[in-house]
Amino acid sequence: MTTFAERGLDLRGLLQGTVAIVTGASRGIGAAAAWTFARAGAAVVLAARGEDTLLELADRIGSEGGRATAVATDVTEPEAVERLVARAMETYGRLNAAFNNAGEGALQGPLADVEPEDFDRVLDVHLRGTFLCLRSEIPAMLQSGGGSIVNMTSTAGVGGWRGLGAYVAAKHGVVGLTRSAALDYAAQGIRINAVAPGPIMNDRIASLSDEQREPIARAVPMQRIGTPEEVAATVAWLCSDAASYITGAVVPVDGGQLAEI
Ligand SMILES: NC(=O)c1ccc[n+]([C@@H]2O[C@H](COP(=O)([O-])OP(=O)(O)OC[C@H]3O[C@@H](n4cnc5c(N)ncnc54)[C@H](OP(=O)(O)O)[C@@H]3O)[C@@H](O)[C@H]2O)c1
Numbered sequence: 001m002t003t004f005a006e007r008g009l010d011l012r013g014l015l016q017g018t019v020a021i022v023t024g025a026s027r028g029i030g031a032a033a034a035w036t037f038a039r040a041g042a043a044v045v046l047a048a049r050g051e052d053t054l055l056e057l058a059d060r061i062g063s064e065g066g067r068a069t070a071v072a073t074d075v076t077e078p079e080a081v082e083r084l085v086a087r088a089m090e091t092y093g094r095l096n097a098a099f100n101n102a103g104e105g106a107l108q109g110p111l112a113d114v115e116p117e118d119f120d121r122v123l124d125v126h127l128r129g130t131f132l133c134l135r136s137e138i139p140a141m142l143q144s145g146g147g148s149i150v151n152m153t154s155t156a157g158v159g160g161w162r163g164l165g166a167y168v169a170a171k172h173g174v175v176g177l178t179r180s181a182a183l184d185y186a187a188q189g190i191r192i193n194a195v196a197p198g199p200i201m202n203d204r205i206a207s208l209s210d211e212q213r214e215p216i217a218r219a220v221p222m223q224r225i226g227t228p229e230e231v232a233a234t235v236a237w238l239c240s241d242a243a244s245y246i247t248g249a250v251v252p253v254d255g256g257q258l259a260e261i
Contacts, residue, residue, distance in 0.1 A: 009229070009233055011036060011040040011233065011236055011237075012039065012040065013040065013041055014041065014236055014237070014240045015037055015040035015041045015042035015097070015236060015239060015240055016040070016041035016042075017041065018037075018040075018043070018096045018097050018239065019042065019043045019045070019088060019092040019093075019095050019096050019097070019144075020042045020044050020045070020096065020097035020099065020239065021044075021084065021085070021088055021095065021097070021098040021099070021133075021137065022037065022044055022045070022046055022098075022099045022101065023047040023048070023073065023084075023098075023100050023101050023102035023129075024047070024048055024075075024103060024152075025044075025046035025047055025048055025054065025057065025101075026048035026050050026053040026054050026057065027048075027053070027202070027203065028200075028202040028203065028228055029101055029152070029197070029200060029202070029228040029231045029232065030099070030101045030102070031057060031228070032227075032228030032229045032231065033101065033228075033231070033232040033235050033236070034046055034057060034061065034068065035066075035232070036229065036233060036235075036236050037097075037099075037232075037236055037239075038061045038064075038066030038067065038068055039064075040236050042067075042097065042239075043067035043068070043069075043091075043092050044061065044066070044067065044068045044069075045068075045069050045071060045084065045087065045088040045091070045092075046058055046068055046069065046070045046071065047071050047072075047073035047075070047084050047102070048072070048073065048102065049072060049073070049074050050072070051070065051072035054070035054071075054072060055070045057070065058070040069087065069088075069092075071083070071084045071088075075100075075102045075103075075125065075129035075130075075132060076124045076125055076128065076129050076132070077132075078132050078135075078136075081129075081132045081133055081135075082136050084136070085136040085137055085140050089140055094140075094143075094144035094145075095137060095140040095141050095143075095147060096141065096146075096148070097147055097148050097150075097239040098133065098137045098141075098147070098149045098150070099149075099150050099152070099235050100129070100130045100133040100134070100137075100150070100152060102125065102129055103125045103126045103129065103152065104125075104204075105167065105204065106118075106122045106164070106166060106167045107164060107167075108122070108163065108165065108166055108167070110162075110163065110165075111165040114165060114166055118166065119165075119166045122166040122167055122170050123166065123169065123173070125170075126167070126170035126173075126174060127169075127170040127173040127174060127177070130151050130174050130177055131177060134149065134151075134181055134192070137149060138181070138185060138190060141189075142185075142188060142189075142190070145189065146188070146189025146190055147189070147190050147191075148192075148193075148238065148243070149192045149193070150192075150193050150194065150195055150239060151174050151177065151178045151192070151193070151194040151195075152174070152195060152197075153171045153172075153174040153175050153178070153195065153196045153250060154171045154196055154197060155196055155197070155254050155257050155258055155261075156168045156171045157171030157172050157175045157194070157196055157250070158172075158175070158196055158250065158252075158258055158261060159258070159261040174194060175194060175196075175250055178192055178194040178248065179248045179250075182247045182248030183248065186247050186248070191238075191243070191244075191246060191247040192247060192248065193238050193246060193247060193248065193249045193250070194249070195231060195234055195235055195238070195251050195252075195253050196250050196251065196252045196253065196254065196258065197226060197231050197252075198226060198252070198253070198254030198255055198257040199216050199217075199219075199220065199226065200225065200226045200227065200228055200230075200231055200253075201225050201226070201227055201228065202228070205225060220254070220255040220256065220257055221255055221256030221257065222255030222256055223255075224255065226253065226254070226255055231253050234253050238251065
């Protein structure tokens with residue numbers, strides 16, 4: 001069965017005139033979001049640590065008629081995140097949307113086996129990184145007359161998962177940050193939501209053997225692994241005026257997985 005994204009879901013115009021930051025934009029879900037945002041009419045500010053990949057992506061988006069700027073950024077560094085938002089404001093004059101997505105999955109084993117520094121590293125990228133992005137993006141959005149932010153959580157931000165304690169704690173934290181920030185800024189024209197994907201194809205899942213991948217798909221009610229484009233389409237919609245009365249929500253993009261928790 002082909003998905004909407006594979007059939008070429010047409011979102012042209014959905015984000016026309018929008019200036020959007022996407023973190024973790026160099027590959028996976030973030031790269032798909034960068035393309036989706038650009039094709040929907042947004043000017044996109046791409047952030048990740050690896051500058052070469054980002055510059056190449058910005059060039060490719062530009063050569064297809066989109067607008068994109070690459071800003072090498074480590075989301076765990078407050079000054080770097082401040083520079084990222086400042087670049088968006090300098091380059092495009094405003095900030096209307098942001099997808100705080102940076103970070104990678106982290107299977108660490110049973111909780112008592114996790115080293116404190118490994119726990120800190122996971123919390124640093126996923127939870128503190130999301131906080132640092134919100135902290136810099138919100139003032140820029142207030143200055144721009146409002147906006148919409150989508151934070152990346154996971155089905156692991158809603159339920160527990162064996163062997164993933166630090167990641168689960170961080171992603172639950174992102175849900176809490178999202179809800180509290182949404183309440184803080186609801187009356188000031190900033191909507192703040194989160195997406196909670198189930199298993200989504202990325203380099204790590206693609207590198208597994210068919211035998212390793214099959215149980216992952218089988219655990220999903222829809223019996224398949226999702227595509228980065230399916231998450232990207234939901235994020236673009238949440239960032240758009242089509243979702244104008246939605247804030248503080250955690251939207252599953254999980255083939256039905258959370259319906260079973
Ligand atoms: N794939 C899934 O099944 C799934 C499911 C639920 C939630 N998620 C969440 O979705 C997000 C993206 O996952 P993905 O599967 O697309 O991963 P991915 O393909 O590994 O991409 C991760 C992205 O994050 C960037 N990144 C990592 N650490 C960073 C840092 N400190 N500062 C800035 N950028 C950083 C990476 O670029 P650099 O290495 O160049 O910095 C890369 O662009 C993550 O938050 C993940 O937890 C994924």
